[in-house]
Amino acid sequence: MNKNEIIAKQREYLWPSHLLYYTDPIPLDHGEGIHVWDVDGNKYLDFFGGILTTSVGHNNPKVVERIRKQVGKLIHSSTLYPNENHVNLAEKLAAITPGALQTSFFTTSGTEANETAVMLAKAYTGEHEIIALRHGYSGRSALAMGLMGQAPWRIGPTQIPGIKHAMNPYCYRCPLRMTYPECDVACAQDIEEVIRTTTSGRIAAFLAEPIQGVGGFITPPTEYFEIAVAIIHRYGGVFICDEVQTGFGRTGQHWFGIQHWNVEPDIMTMAKGIANGLPLGNTITTPEIADRLVDKGMTISTFGGNPVSCAASLVTIDAIEEEADPQHVAGVGGRLRAGLEQLWYKYPLIGDVRGKGLMQGVELVSDRDTKEPAVDAVVQIFEQTRARGLLIGKGGLYNNVLRIAPPLTATDEHVDEALGILDYAFAHVQESF
Ligand SMILES: Cc1ncc(COP(=O)(O)O)c(C=O)c1O
Structure with missing residues (x-):
């Protein structure tokens, strides 16, 4: 055509x-x-x-070859059956992610990864209120649009109860009209005020991207996450780090963007660069947090852990290491x-x-x-x-x-x-x- x-x-x-x-x-x-x-x-x-x-580039030959091989073997399994690529990828991600992150739940997109993370945070803490950031982008489900901090991407009625938006660390257009470093990172300090004045005082999570992607690559100052995450933990919440754009070496020096900020996420979400273009999302967390979901009910993902996507991801990570x-x-x-x-x-x-x-x-x-x-x-x-x-x-x-x-x-x-x-x-x- x-x-x-x-x-x-x-x-x-x-x-x-x-x-x-x-x-x-x-x-x-x-x-x-x-x-x-x-x-x-x-x-x-x-x-x-x-x-x-x-x-690792369009049609990277190693990725293409590995996908071809897997397509000839098994295209689909669902999360009801264990498969080799699924478990090997989970093991590999446990090795390259920071801190105690060890156990994964695979889906097919960044949106689903964030949905899964919020569900888990609520189950783990028993609370439902979430702090998100202005100018953030989280995906296109109702919840993700509710988490979103940008009006143009919030189509329709997206007011999900319990989500509060804190100021983002947008130094070039500081929401407090201050200048770094004299500001003492007041935007991060203000998260405490947001919790104390707009929530019940008990929160489930803080969800943030290390660098806000769709928001325009807004990059927080060095101290931002240490201050923000300490406040979140003090009020009982977990830190969900959205690495959908920043993951897999994108920001240089480290495998994941948050490693530039000296904090360890409790839950991390990833997608996009994970499999060089095949649809794959993942939510990785600690065994302690994941265990809390076990007796809450049942959960499956039809396309989660897809053997072709997982094979593509394994070879993409290898190619990142090599090339x-x-x-x-x-x-x-x-x-x-x-x-x-x-x-x-x-x-x-x-x-x-x-x-x-x-x-x-x-x-x-x-x-x-x-x-x-x-x-x-x-x-x-x-x-x-x-x-x-x-x-x-x-x-x-x-x-x-x-x-x-x-x-x-x-x-x-x-x-x-x-x-x-x-x-x-x-x-x-x-x-x-
Ligand atoms: C930071 C971030 N989170 C989540 C998403 C949603 O990912 P997806 O489009 O795969 O659902 C995006 C998409 O651009 C994103 O940039």
Whole structure:
């Protein structure tokens, strides 16, 4: 099918509410490594990786081979029957996750992983109130939209009882109009006030992303999680760390984003980069917490622990270890960050550069003093970069943040090429601001 036929069918048979990137959408045809091609044969350097998902590149040969092998053996089992890939993956995740996290429940998406985490936290604590963060993104179920801290993604009536939203550590637009470090991380301290004034004083959990992904790669200061999690524990809650975007080495140096902040989650959720594009979500926790669900009732997942997805995940983790370990990501990510900071010096449109590893956000403003979000500039940068063969992402509550997150296998050469295209695009777009 050609591009027009695909887009015509999309418009006729898929809900119009599907969000499509670019005024003229790009139907993808195939991929290899860091590149994808559209159906017209145009080649793109993919610096968004299917929303931070293709950890080791498109169609990584090792992943493809392992999936092929498993498909010929057994495609489906359900969680009613143990299977080798399922248990081996659980063992591997217990080895690479921090602290006492050891026992897993697999599902098929980040949304389900978060649903499962909240269910578990409530069962474990016997409480039902949850503290989430403003600007957070948790998925698309009713509960996940209730946890969400961004109006545009909360479709319909999503007021789930018991969820309170604390201020997020958005230093560039501090909700308290303070400056770090003189602020003493007052946003984290305020969680205690939120608990004491808006809940029963007893909570089930605090759910947060180490770096807010869809929120625009908002990166908390060093002390944030130590302060926040200590408060949560004091009020009886557990810390659910949503690593759906930040997991699997994405932030460099460590396997999981939260390891930059010196705290150990009680429950961790993961998806996206876990299996290089096959649908898989996981909720991992400690044996003590998981045990509490045993006598509460029954739970299954039809597609949970799917042998093909688990095989894909096992080989993805191997490939990360071999081709793109967290040290590699720290190195290439450092180069990307330095290049983006150079662009900050050149182009006043860039208000802030933030993130860690290969998860870098660039917030665009029309005026550095007022910090007015430059939404049109994002649209123009998108068109300019696309025309020169670079795909990037966007996000942020104000829709003015570029999200730059290539597969972890990106090299210095890929980064230099992307920075060159961004430089060109900014030079062009800056003129009209
Ligand atoms: C941090 C975070 N949590 C949860 C989700 C939901 O994941 P999924 O789209 O796989 O349901 C997302 C998706 O973008 C996410 O970024």
